[in-house]
Amino acid sequence: MKFSSKIDRCQLSPIRKFAPYARAAEKAGKKIYSLNIGNPDIATPSAYKEALRSYDAATVGYGPSEGLEVYLNAVMSYYDVKLGVKLEKGEVIATTGGSEALCIAANALLDEGDEIICPEPFYPNYSTFVTIPGGRICPMPTTPENGYRYAVREHVEACINEHTKAILVTNPGNPTGCVLTEEEMRIMLDVAKEHDLFLVCDEVYREFVYDGSPLRSALQYEGYDQNLIIVDSVSKRFSACGARVGVLISKNMEFMHHAMKWCQARLCPPTVDQIAAAALYTVDEHYFEMVREEYKRRRDTMVSRLQAIPGVQCKMPDGAFYLMATLPVDDADKFQMWLLTEFEGDATVMFASGEPFYATPGKGKNEVRLAYVINCDAINGAMDVLERALREYNNK
Numbered sequence: 001m002k003f004s005s006k007i008d009r010c011q012l013s014p015i016r017k018f019a020p021y022a023r024a025a026e027k028a029g030k031k032i033y034s035l036n037i038g039n040p041d042i043a044t045p046s047a048y049k050e051a052l053r054s055y056d057a058a059t060v061g062y063g064p065s066e067g068l069e070v071y072l073n074a075v076m077s078y079y080d081v082k083l084g085v086k087l088e089k090g091e092v093i094a095t096t097g098g099s100e101a102l103c104i105a106a107n108a109l110l111d112e113g114d115e116i117i118c119p120e121p122f123y124p125n126y127s128t129f130v131t132i133p134g135g136r137i138c139p140m141p142t143t144p145e146n147g148y149r150y151a152v153r154e155h156v157e158a159c160i161n162e163h164t165k166a167i168l169v170t171n172p173g174n175p176t177g178c179v180l181t182e183e184e185m186r187i188m189l190d191v192a193k194e195h196d197l198f199l200v201c202d203e204v205y206r207e208f209v210y211d212g213s214p215l216r217s218a219l220q221y222e223g224y225d226q227n228l229i230i231v232d233s234v235s236k237r238f239s240a241c242g243a244r245v246g247v248l249i250s251k252n253m254e255f256m257h258h259a260m261k262w263c264q265a266r267l268c269p270p271t272v273d274q275i276a277a278a279a280l281y282t283v284d285e286h287y288f289e290m291v292r293e294e295y296k297r298r299r300d301t302m303v304s305r306l307q308a309i310p311g312v313q314c315k316m317p318d319g320a321f322y323l324m325a326t327l328p329v330d331d332a333d334k335f336q337m338w339l340l341t342e343f344e345g346d347a348t349v350m351f352a353s354g355e356p357f358y359a360t361p362g363k364g365k366n367e368v369r370l371a372y373v374i375n376c377d378a379i380n381g382a383m384d385v386l387e388r389a390l391r392e393y394n395n396k
């Protein structure tokens, strides 16, 4: 029997592939500091659980393919009140997380051999979403020295060729924390429009910018409606990753019509979770301020601890809740395996090894992505472990 060449080209996620080894280490009594995955420990607002508790329909039935009205209204109201963006019915489709929104966009846009431009390092699941419909990521290299900035017209245009269908950006960025300035966002939108491309903006980290600047969305820029596709989600915004509720937004009705073919085939996103996700949109601004402050403390703690470890390099990220770090090892994957299977002590650390965050061969081998989603005490504990582990690993 044979498998598809497309699935053959995909890899397991660097964020999750070590999970079986971590479970075994945990069973053996080891504490695991999970810096590999953006699954925050911050409590989900109680509105979510209250909505779940008060759900009393006799039957948990299918909902509409575009999503439940209560959830769509909550999303549209958030865009209106917080961002000044008016969305109409039909311009918003509820999805099973931002992940499904990305998957739908990739399948609606890409044919065999098509390319999508993406700044690298990028969220590694993009590779899978793009590869399954037959596409490939055309990487736009960035460097830590340059703050991972990528919105330079000539650089973006140099990646465009006859196979290019779209540009995909994460703003604020995972894994780099790079946040586009207003001018940079305008450049990305202009390039997309001038070259007749879609700009897929993954804005699931919108709330997490640490310099006090107002919330931003590409949707706030007028004149780009036909080119723009937005991916959004409750996962990070409300620390509700397990809800699996997101949204796909576009004012391009032809795109939304094609997206709906997929949506009707997959029937609907989770019914009860959409109701609870709608309740999340009732939390007040104070919640976001508290959460932002907390992530900022975590970021500062992690960066200062990492920068004090000999041979480790990292930059201060501006947004989201990740950073890329270079470690004094030849292969981060091997180091991770050693940390989970051979490293002695009562605790160990998980990270996401860097190579799959790049499409350019050979890049990222000695890099890791770290998520500052655990509290400052835990981050300090993790950094103690990492520092000792690097010393022992390099003295083997």
Ligand SMILES: Cc1ncc(COP(=O)(O)O)c(C=O)c1O
Pocket (backbone or CB within 6 Å): 038, 096, 097, 098, 099, 100, 123, 170, 174, 202, 204, 232, 233, 234, 235, 241, 244, 245, 246
């Ligand atoms: C950049 C980015 N986009 C999308 C997602 C998908 O999130 P979800 O499917 O939980 O909404 C993630 C998750 O980590 C992410 O980092």
